[in-house]
Amino acid sequence: MSSDSGKKAYVVAMVIQVIYTGMYVVSKAALDGGMNSFVFIFYRQAAATLLLVPLAIILERRNAPPMSLWLFTKIFLYALLGSTVSMNLHNLSLKYTSATVASATSNSIPVITFLFAVLLHLEAIKLRASSGVAKLAGVALCVGGVLVIALYAGPPLSPLNHHRAFAGHAHAAVGNKQGQWMKGTFLMLLANVTWSLWIVLQARLLKEYPNKLLVTALQCLLSTAQSLALAAAATSGKRDVWRLRLDVGLVAVAYSGFVVTGVSFYLQAWCIEKRGPVFLAMSNPLGLLLTVFCSSFFLGEVVHLGSILGGALLVAGLYSVLWGKSKELPPPPSPCPDHASAIICTVKQGSATSDGDMNMDKGDGVKLDEKRIKLDSQV
Incomplete structure (x- = not known):
């Protein structure tokens, strides 16, 4: 990978x-402003569907296999x-906690x-290995x-900005009942x-039906219908909660539906393809640090020490698992120092790849020795 691609990935x-920091902040502001969480998810999914379904029809209608x-x-x-389920649980919990959490x-x-x-035998844990x-x-x-986040609040940290950019009801989340x-x-x-369970199942689904955009758009469309039914049941007889106004609620819906679903999903796919x-x-x-700063500055959110300590433990746990995963990856091929050795290295790698075995027999060794003599005489 070129250095330019590496810089672009960062x-x-x-x-x-x-x-994602913007999503946490504007979603929290919309919920604090009185927007119903179930209605919010319906409008978010509807906006994402309006974006993805036409793209799926235009780009994948010809090569889509039957379903x-x-x-x-x-x-x-x-x-x-x-x-x-996941998004409604997320927004419901956001009402009781904070963007930082x-x-x-x-x-x-x-x-x-x-x-x-x-649990699904797609990964293994070697207890005797580091x-x-x-x-x-x-x-x-x-x-x-x-x-720690759930049980320990700790002393509050003063917000960076006492004049919030988003108007709404004051909601210092830990100030609520424990x-x-x-x-x-x-x-x-x-x-x-x-x-997380959806991520694992989605990987299996895409092996069975590899049209990613079509699968994503269809799930978005189905989720819109499901969210409509759920929101209708949760807000029975409350027509006012469905009305969108020119406020932060409309900003949150548009931002979550178009920017998060449309832009960030594409960027994530590009980033994973380039760097894994x-x-x-x-x-x-980095998102945690940005969210702590932005929620404090824009929302006037009071961040407590318990949230910071719990977040630090979560980050340490993440890096520990990633380090363990990196230790199980096969080592990269050794670099070839010069032109002659590069050709020999390519021959070795080609033999190993085609045979599926890193060990060569004696015949291969003789051929490589002959190639080395010829190359040495040329160089």
């Missing part, structure tokens, strides 16, 4: 974290789990996803981080659990 990762009823049923259930607990998603992969110990330590640190704070934290954790999922996951702590 910039893109930062942009992704800025986008069976069983496959459609699975997509319906995945939309229910990963979009409808939402950003901090997002660091647990790679760890929870790893746990589901272990990588296995690091993974288990990461899980323990994440559990500890969630417990029971509501704990409820919100564990709802946030449950939202991350459902999202581990690189993107390692940028999550």
